[in-house]
Amino acid sequence: MKLAVVLICLLVCSPFAFAAEPAGSAPGAREALSRKSEKGLFALELAPAGGGLKTGSNSIDLTLRDKGGRGVEGAKLTVVPWLPEKNHGVWDKPVVTERGAGKYRVDNVALAIAGRWELRVAVQKEAQEDRAVFAFTVARKELPAPAKADKPKGNYKRSVHRYVLPNVTLLNQDGKKVNVRSLVDSGKPVIVDFIYTTCNTICPVLSASFANLRKELGKDAEQVQLISLSIDPEHDRPEQMKKYLSRFNAGKGWDFLTGSKEDIQKVLQALDAVVPDKMAHEPIYLLRGPNSDEWVRTKGLMRKTDLLGELRSLER
Amino acid sequence: MSRDTTRSASALLLTILLCCCALPAAGADQGTVGGYPAAQALRLGQAMYRDGILPSGQSMKATVQEDIELDGAMSTCANCHQRSGMGALEGGILSPPTNGARLYAPLKSPLDIPGSIMKRSNFKGGRPAYNRESLATLLRTGIGPAGKRISETMPLYHLSEDEMAIMIFYLEQLSSELSPGVSDDEIRFATILAEGTSPGDRDSLLLPLNTFITEVWNAQIPARDRSLQGAKLPDAAKPPAAAAYRRAALDVWELKGAPESWGRQLEALYRERPVFALLGGIAPGKWDPVHRFCEKMEIPCIFPLTDLPVLSEKDWYTLYFSKGYYQEGEAAAKYLSRVFALPPGKKLIQLYRDGDQAKALARGFGETWRKLGDTALSDRPVAGDEKIDAKFWQQLASSHPDAVLLLWLAPADLAGIEALAASEHRPSTIFLSATLLAGALQGVPEGIRDLTLITYPTRLPGDLESGKSASAGWASFNTLPISNRSVAAKSYLITRVLARVLVDMGASAYRDFFLDIVDEGKDDINSTMLFPTLSFGPGQRYASKGCYVVSVSKGKDPQVVRQSDWIIY
Numbered sequence: 057m058k059l060a061v062v063l064i065c066l067l068v069c070s071p072f073a074f075a076a077e078p079a080g081s082a083p084g085a086r087e088a089l090s091r092k093s094e095k096g097l098f099a100l101e102l103a104p105a106g107g108g109l110k111t112g113s114n115s116i117d118l119t120l121r122d123k124g125g126r127g128v129e130g131a132k133l134t135v136v137p138w139l140p141e142k143n144h145g146v147w148d149k150p151v152v153t154e155r156g157a158g159k160y161r162v163d164n165v166a167l168a169i170a171g172r173w174e175l176r177v178a179v180q181k182e183a184q185e186d187r188a189v190f191a192f193t194v195a196r197k198e199l200p201a202p203a204k205a206d207k208p209k210g211n212y213k214r215s216v217h218r219y220v221l222p223n224v225t226l227l228n229q230d231g232k233k234v235n236v237r238s239l240v241d242s243g244k245p246v247i248v249d250f251i252y253t254t255c256n257t258i259c260p261v262l263s264a265s266f267a268n269l270r271k272e273l274g275k276d277a278e279q280v281q282l283i284s285l286s287i288d289p290e291h292d293r294p295e296q297m298k299k300y301l302s303r304f305n306a307g308k309g310w311d312f313l314t315g316s317k318e319d320i321q322k323v324l325q326a327l328d329a330v331v332p333d334k335m336a337h338e339p340i341y342l343l344r345g346p347n348s349d350e351w352v353r354t355k356g357l358m359r360k361t362d363l364l365g366e367l368r369s370l371e372r
Numbered sequence: 373m374s375r376d377t378t379r380s381a382s383a384l385l386l387t388i389l390l391c392c393c394a395l396p397a398a399g400a401d402q403g404t405v406g407g408y409p410a411a412q413a414l415r416l417g418q419a420m421y422r423d424g425i426l427p428s429g430q431s432m433k434a435t436v437q438e439d440i441e442l443d444g445a446m447s448t449c450a451n452c453h454q455r456s457g458m459g460a461l462e463g464g465i466l467s468p469p470t471n472g473a474r475l476y477a478p479l480k481s482p483l484d485i486p487g488s489i490m491k492r493s494n495f496k497g498g499r500p501a502y503n504r505e506s507l508a509t510l511l512r513t514g515i516g517p518a519g520k521r522i523s524e525t526m527p528l529y530h531l532s533e534d535e536m537a538i539m540i541f542y543l544e545q546l547s548s549e550l551s552p553g554v555s556d557d558e559i560r561f562a563t564i565l566a567e568g569t570s571p572g573d574r575d576s577l578l579l580p581l582n583t584f585i586t587e588v589w590n591a592q593i594p595a596r597d598r599s600l601q602g603a604k605l606p607d608a609a610k611p612p613a614a615a616a617y618r619r620a621a622l623d624v625w626e627l628k629g630a631p632e633s634w635g636r637q638l639e640a641l642y643r644e645r646p647v648f649a650l651l652g653g654i655a656p657g658k659w660d661p662v663h664r665f666c667e668k669m670e671i672p673c674i675f676p677l678t679d680l681p682v683l684s685e686k687d688w689y690t691l692y693f694s695k696g697y698y699q700e701g702e703a704a705a706k707y708l709s710r711v712f713a714l715p716p717g718k719k720l721i722q723l724y725r726d727g728d729q730a731k732a733l734a735r736g737f738g739e740t741w742r743k744l745g746d747t748a749l750s751d752r753p754v755a756g757d758e759k760i761d762a763k764f765w766q767q768l769a770s771s772h773p774d775a776v777l778l779l780w781l782a783p784a785d786l787a788g789i790e791a792l793a794a795s796e797h798r799p800s801t802i803f804l805s806a807t808l809l810a811g812a813l814q815g816v817p818e819g820i821r822d823l824t825l826i827t828y829p830t831r832l833p834g835d836l837e838s839g840k841s842a843s844a845g846w847a848s849f850n851t852l853p854i855s856n857r858s859v860a861a862k863s864y865l866i867t868r869v870l871a872r873v874l875v876d877m878g879a880s881a882y883r884d885f886f887l888d889i890v891d892e893g894k895d896d897i898n899s900t901m902l903f904p905t906l907s908f909g910p911g912q913r914y915a916s917k918g919c920y921v922v923s924v925s926k927g928k929d930p931q932v933v934r935q936s937d938w939i940i941y
Contacts, residue, residue: 211524227941231710231744231941252909254909254910254911254912255462255463255909255910256451256452256454256460256462256467256910257451257452257460257462257463257465257467257525258462258463258465258525260442260446260447260451261436261437261440261442261447261525263446264436264440264441264442264446264447265437265440267446268439268440268441271441288907288909289939290895290905290907290917290918290939291907291909291912291917293941294941295743303445303446304446314941315941316937316939316941317939333894333895334895334909335461335462335463335892335894336463336464337463338463338464339463357437357465357524357525358437359437359438359439359440360437360439360440361438361439
């Protein structure tokens with residue numbers, strides 16, 4: 057019987073776990089960017105990218121120190137955003153990546169609405185466990201001011217960004233090693249999307265759009281570098297990617313890239329396209345003109361005309 | 373809706389529809405649909421829905437997002453709406469259900485969307501019921517039954533009258549009846565135990581499965597109702613009433629005698645008491661006969677415990693843990709070609725004993741190497757009675773000096789292998805398989821360790837104990853009196869998948885929906901003690917995609933040393 061009890065405990069996997077989140081605000085949550093953990097075992101310092109938290113996806117740099125002020129490596133950090141006034145948390149879980157010397161990056165802090173949010177950080181380092189609660193007033197995100205005057209567009213959002221790509225080598229559909237920076241700096245206009253070969257809904261549309269764009273460009277198709285980055289690198293190997301591309305009549309000038317999870321993650325981070333789970337990804341294109349340091353980012357499924365228009369506007 | 377459409381209700385609905393609103397083009401009165409007999413029209417409709425192929429054999433053509441041309445090779449109905457027609461949520465886009473029963477009823481609330489809470493919570497606005505006419509209008513123009521343009525992500529199809537009639541005929545019968553093995557209050561599963569399975573393995577498989585079914589799932593059905601229906605949740609987050617959940621039951625199907633006779637045995641067992649799906653299962657040899665049975669009968673089989681799966685890119689109904697031995701061979705070939713980068717002209721010799729296991733490894737290596745490698749690979753099968761000793765190794769070394777030796781052999785066959793290391797013609801590299809060595813890596817003779825690489829298709833020793841990946845659940849798992857932890861761990865993983873799938877499937881007990889939901893599973897790094905990751909995706913049928921390459925250190929207390937990433941590209 058004891059055995060069965062242990063197994064039951066093991067087997068209770070919790071599809072309704074969200075309903076069991078603790079209610080009520082944790083005491084002592086004040087707006088501060090650094091604080092000691094509750095038992096005093098650690099000191100935590102947060103640095104949200106952009107200075108504060110906004111609605112939408114946020115990234116935060118977190119530094120973890122021990123009592124002696126030394127950076128703590130190899131800790132397991134769990135970050136839970138919580139909105140006490142509405143008594144709810146978030147669907148998408150934040151993703152924590154260790155960066156060495158006690159520094160951690162917390163990505164995908166996805167806050168749907170404005171308000172007074174808490175970030176509940178649990179720290180586990182070997183046998184030591186502690187937690188700290190930070191409070192933030194989360195403002196509505198201001199849309200980044202577009203660099204160029206926007207004409208009325210189709211049903212998608214457009215913004216302009218500067219990204220710095222990591223020096224990472226990935227593998228293309230032919231199994232050839234491709235340096236991401238060199239590919240982007242090949243002197244051609246570039247369009248990047250994020251897909252995977254067994255994707256249900258949006259990838260086929262994104263890829264059909266690439267195929268239509270190439271058809272429209274005709275002989276000039278090779279003068280535009282299309283890059284599809286796999287967000288399912290475990291499954292997407294050169295063989296699968298090649299087969300996928302052939303469904304879309306791809307040819308020279310369209311590369312599908314995969315690589316180790318870590319390398320793909322680095323590229324996704326640099327392009328602000330991290331996804332916690334491949335099925336939760338978004339229809340995004342990133343476009344960049346040759347020798348430009350500005351990227352146009354579009355979100356939403358687009359018409360071919362709109363994508364072509366964005367491409368043309370890079371040349372101006 | 374407290375319960376999904378029942379068999380009788382959907383049959384009634386279909387009868388009414390067939391009588392009242394048959395379009396002349398459907399020609400259902402004459403017993404033909406779009407010019408074909410009904411059974412053939414169903415097959416043709418299925419090819420349109422699943423593969424994007426028209427009855428003429430041409431690709432279906434469509435327009436999406438107003439001006440993007442789409443053809444059947446690029447995307448199909450099933451891509452977004454799933455094989456079951458129960459719809460999907462991907463990239464924030466909800467593809468609503470497209471089976472006849474749901475198309476011909478209004479969508480009013482999130483509860484009309486089958487599937488996960490996450491999927492339901494993306495429901496935005498309902499629609500009135502379709503009929504054949506408004507459905508044809510939608511497929512051609514994108515105008516929904518309320519007279520408004522629906523999402524531009526739904527392609528507009530260029531279909532003739534006959535093609536449209538076939539398409540609609542197919543949608544009408546899609547997921548229209550609950551699958552066999554399901555009654556009003558019960559859903560029945562079976563697991564397979566073939567002759568030759570040890571009692572310990574049998575218990576290790578059955579204990580987690582039975583405990584989950586009787587003491588977790590069945591016991592929690594009433595509690596699920598009480599705790600959740602009363603909770604202050606928005607409609608979208610509410611699960612369907614617990615009445616939607618059926619009690620589960622597990623049969624054990626014992627197979628005896630030659631594998632050639634299993635197909636007949638399976639059919640007889642199925643006839644006696646049909647089941648909805650197969651869970652796990654153990655057979656000492658190849659899984660082929662069960663795989664073929666499931667494919668033919670369209671019965672899902674999730675995670676049989678086999679290292680000799682059927683390798684297919686098209687088959688649908690069996691989901692394996694991995695490609696087994698084949699995957700180890702594949703990993704070794706990728707490692708040598710893409711990571712180790714052998715010098716040009718290097719010779720490779722592959723040795724394997726006659727037998728399914730070693731042959732699967734050799735095939736995995738051979739097929740992969742011929743695609744990637746640029747040097748000659750020769751096979752050297754070893755007959756069942758051929759003796760391998762020091763002399764054998766010396767001869768091998770002298771006829772293939774400085775070669776790479778792939779030795780897909782069991783520990784007993786490695787006797788005298790040190791002779792290789794001592795030979796002046798010693799090989800440059802030796803590859804072994806941890807599975808064929810039955811995990812006894814410390815048994816690799818000291819003399820050859822510095823030449824030897826080993827495929828290792830599971831977590832490394834100590835990996836789980838590192839603290840990072842060990843959950844409390846797994847820690848207590850280790851204390852259970854289970855004779856085969858590997859078998860029990862796999863069985864436990866099945867119960868975790870099942871727990872999620874049964875909840876999300878709710879009352880809509882269609883086999884294709886079951887697999888659609890399994891495929892939606894998140895890649896879970898803690899999903900098993902055996903594999904560092906298992907990952908899922910629509911149509912992906914081998915969940916573990918990796919295999920380490922390791923070496924063994926010298927000395928009295930040899931350690932396993934990782935030489936590669938889990939995934940070798």
